[in-house]
Amino acid sequence: MSEANRKAKPSVNEVNIIKKDYGIVGSGVGMTNNVAEYSAAINAIEWLREQGLTGEKVTLLSDSQLLIFQLQKRYAVQSDRLRLLYDQLIENLKAFRKISFRWIPREQNYEADALSREAYQQTQNERRKERGEELVKDVVKIEDNLFKIKGKEYVINLYDNSCTCPDFVKRRRRCKHLWAVLFATEAKYEA
Numbered sequence: 001m002s003e004a005n006r007k008a009k010p011s012v013n014e015v016n017i018i019k020k021d022y023g024i025v026g027s028g029v030g031m032t033n034n035v036a037e038y039s040a041a042i043n044a045i046e047w048l049r050e051q052g053l054t055g056e057k058v059t060l061l062s063d064s065q066l067l068i069f070q071l072q073k074r075y076a077v078q079s080d081r082l083r084l085l086y087d088q089l090i091e092n093l094k095a096f097r098k099i100s101f102r103w104i105p106r107e108q109n110y111e112a113d114a115l116s117r118e119a120y121q122q123t124q125n126e127r128r129k130e131r132g133e134e135l136v137k138d139v140v141k142i143e144d145n146l147f148k149i150k151g152k153e154y155v156i157n158l159y160d161n162s163c164t165c166p167d168f169v170k171r172r173r174r175c176k177h178l179w180a181v182l183f184a185t186e187a188k189y190e191a
């Protein structure tokens with residue numbers, strides 16, 4: 001994850017956030033942290049270009065040592081896949097008047113860390129929701145506001161929006177059973 005800033009050598013905590021973004025770049029075979037770091041940097045730089053900020057001094061900060069050291073030419077780019085992304089990033093950077101790169105230790109990169117956790121939580125939540133939809137047909141009413149899922153011993157309680165399954169008990173977030181009951185009773189949403 002990367003952030004750009006107009007000030008020269010800001011301390012990380014002084015960084016003035018002009019744009020926050022996060023997302024899941026991809027998944028599956030061939031997807032690596034390094035690909036994600038490069039993609040995040042490319043997105044950030046493209047965004048700055050679109051804002052017409054190419055005349056500004058930009059510092060690219062990242063907690064990815066590989067990304068920063070490759071941009072600083074301290075590390076060689078060896079993988080073909082990263083080479084493509086590296087070239088794309090360099091091409092984008094040419095538009096800027098002055099650009100520098102700075103590696104920051106992960107512990108200092110709270111902002112990016114929090115954003116990547118948020119993105120992860122959101123995809124997890126989307127998955128639970130999808131599974132919940134598949135379970136709608138198995139929802140069984142026990143009594144008012146109390147439900148079960150056919151074949152499971154869990155009790156879903158709509159009085160306090162809880163479920164007795166381990167997923168809910170551990171995380172206190174809406175599980176697939178709760179989603180299923182909410183969909184089944186049409187009392188959905190307010191995620």
Ligand SMILES: [Zn+2]
Pocket residue numbers: 154163164165166167168175176177178
């Ligand atoms: Zn549950």
